[in-house]
Amino acid sequence: MNLLEVEKVSKRFGGLTANEDVSFTVKPGQIVGLIGPNGAGKTTLFNCVAGFFAPSSGVIKLKGRDIAGLPPEACARAGVGRTFQIARTFHSMTACENVMTGAMLHEHKVSAARELAMEWLRFVNLDRFADKPSGSMTISEQRRLAVARALATGPSILLMDEVMAGLNPSEVREAVDVVLKIRDRGIACLIVEHVLEGIMPIADKIVVLDRGAKIADGTPQEVSNDPLVISAYLGD
DSSP: OSEEEEEEEEEEETTEEEEEEEEEEETTTTTEEEEETTTHHHHHHHHHHHHHOOOOOEEEETTTTOOTTTTTTHHHTEEEEEEOOOOOOOOTHHHHHHHHHHHTTTTTHHHHHHHHHHHHHHHHHHHGGGBBBBGGGGGHHHHHHHHHHHTTTTSSEEEEETTTTOHHHHHHHHHHHHHHHHHHOOOOEEOOOHHHHTTTTOOOOOEEETEEEEEEEEOOHHHOOOOOHHHHHOOO
């Protein structure tokens, strides 16, 4: 059974086609990497799944329900969590308060939202920052904080946009550990990533985009040996 089904999704901005007839699936608890050269259309596709853009055509189903064209808040309520390449935290708010904003999507009691926020802060190993402003945290810590906030919304799938970009090897390992823990909770992960050494060893499947179209879809081993993928990354 598939959790997420992307069927022939296209997105056009005037005369520019950012995505063209892209199809793939994600199963419950699966880690799927979405890779491709710069300008391949990865983030645009993410925005379509998360409700920031309505696709020009195609179907996006989550647990059998068509969510294409729904606004971000409706996609979040349906079970789509999302983080951004640049961590969007509320710098003047504490780490706990940041995660509480996610928890309160479904939990309207402040005490219960705070308890849930602390659970997810411990999950990403940031509970020591609970009462500190998020603006005092490093980029790596702020990205994990954004993951905790997204997890607090109760997603069945978490979309992560370049969560490992710009991190040192130690921070990449921390990010990888968090992704594996999320998978162990039964939450699927769809990850846009340029740090291939971070995503390749842990992904169950890799989807490759180039110039808006899908050029490969398979295991990391299958994709890394695909001539079209090699050409897209290295040239002919």
